Amino acid sequence: MKYMMTYDLMESARNTNEWIGATAKAMATYPLFALSMDPTIRMTAAWGEVMERTFARMVDKPDWAVRSVVGTDGQDHLVDIVKVVERPFGDLLHFSVRRREPLKRKVLLVAPMSGHYATLLRSTLKSLLVDCDVYVTDWHNARDIPVSEGKFDIEDYTLYLVDFMRELGPDTHVIAVCQPVPLALAATAYLAAEDPEAQPRSLTLIGGPVDPDAAPTEVTDFGRRVTMGQLEQAAIQRVGFTYKGAGRLVYPGLLQLQSFISMNAERHSKAFQEQIMRVARGEASDHDAHNRFYDEYLAVMDMTSEFYLSTVERLFKNGEIAKNEFEINGKRVDIGAITRVAVMTVEGANDDISAPGQCIAALDLCTGLPDSKKASHLEPGAGHYGIFAGKSWRLNIRPLVLDFIDANSGDTPPKKSKPVAVAAVKAAS
Known part of the structure; x- marks a missing residue:
């Protein structure tokens, strides 16, 4: 069906990046490497940890956390x-x-x-x-x-x-x-x-x-620049076979996230670079300011x-x-x-x-x-x-x-x- 392959390819790319991050973290935290003084090993582990978490939370609905x-x-x-x-x-x-x-x-x-x-x-x-x-x-x-x-x-x-x-x-x-x-x-x-x-x-x-x-x-301004035909062609896809809504025409959350990030790309890039450094220095935590914000910001849904x-x-x-x-x-x-x-x-x-x-x-x-x-x-x-x-x-x-x-x-x-x-x-x- 039209656009279904595109939707699944996008999800595959997200899944692959999550896997790459998890792999880098697992390899760089191998116990034997603890004997090494090479700072690139710790940086690789930190990069992998941030990478895995970033792409994993894109498909998870956050909890309300109101106890x-x-x-x-x-x-x-x-x-x-x-x-x-x-x-x-x-x-x-x-x-x-x-x-x-x-x-x-x-x-x-x-x-x-x-x-x-x-x-x-x-x-x-x-x-x-x-x-x-x-x-x-x-x-x-x-x-x-x-x-x-x-x-x-x-x-x-x-x-x-x-x-x-x-x-x-x-x-x-x-x-x-x-x-x-x-x-x-x-x-x-x-x-x-x-x-x-x-x-x-x-x-x-x-x-x-x-x-x-x-x-x-x-x-x-964006709404004025594009025609409805252009918008439909560029933004709309069919949900892939993984989900209950398979075949439904949607504006995918992952595609929306690209637009969100592109509006302040430099700020987001800097935020992730700084988080990798914090993780490498052991200064990050599961619920620090960066993770609290991006756990919500990166969790997107299809419309x-x-x-x-x-x-x-x-x-x-x-x-x-x-x-x-x-x-x-x-x-x-x-x-x-x-x-x-x-x-x-x-x-x-x-x-x-x-x-x-x-x-x-x-x-x-x-x-x-x-x-x-x-x-x-x-x-x-x-x-x-x-x-x-x-x-x-x-x-x-x-x-x-x-x-x-x-x-x-x-x-x-x-x-x-x-x-x-x-x-x-x-x-x-």
Whole structure:
């Protein structure tokens, strides 16, 4: 079948590089070589160790690694991961904290489906879990989904979000990060028109491309340069025979990883060179900063071809969300139908993935929403990752988001909380 051989060749190359690394490590750590003073032997062992780990983690889904959370009583409370809704292309997970009184803040954290697993938001989840009852969208690797399950494009993705919001009820606060931002906005608008009583209380949009043309980046420029035919020919392959999704057309994770690394090739090259030296000197550990980051960064998943291509064509090239022309099953979804869901946008001043201006465009689309229910924040000096998982998130953005949730929860907010209107949040930035 067309493209199947290419997919299998790519997997074979990954497997071979992992084997080469393991072989180099095994040979260079042979006990007899311990008598040698030749530094190249230790360097070879270090190179092999880093090489093996690098290529091995490309096909492994990272663990959530959320074992417990400290409660207000000072005790550790174990966390259970419960599947609330199970679907072929993604589940709704609940991080249920044992022996803890129910919290008023119920949060749906919408994870991106843009090449990495939902575990990319692990640190975001952990920081929210202390003060919130958290649910997360856990998207599945397309290579593991049989062809018999059918297609999955941006309309299906949006309807998944609609169903998840309905399941959780109207007292939910939605936080969408990066790629799903425009679709979370569309899902909320869909509910506003079709099932108003199921709308969430608030919607926080963090670093997403609502209007990609508002501030061009390398990502938007790429979408403009290539035609859909060129993109399909270059990026789409069929899953090989090793996986359950054999024959499914996908945008392979390994191919996506090449694009991720090429955007900052020099930085990644330097990081791996330094890690090899640390391993050779015996200064590295299994969970050091390098491994913590790359265990997640290198773990990639396949996307269905229809989801990837429809994202590029409809959101980036045609700007359907930005123009308020997005349709689901032939019916237009009017963003202006949102009249009572508070909407907040968060952007990073140094974001080179979704530049400032792309996300805040959502507020202009909410024509039926009063200004008192709109808020925005521009975080100085923050890049893309920093606004949802880095220092900026921990110190500045998370408190603002919690205040925004409290101000729009329908209950009397805590004493330290205060209404977060557009002017107030801009002043904080």
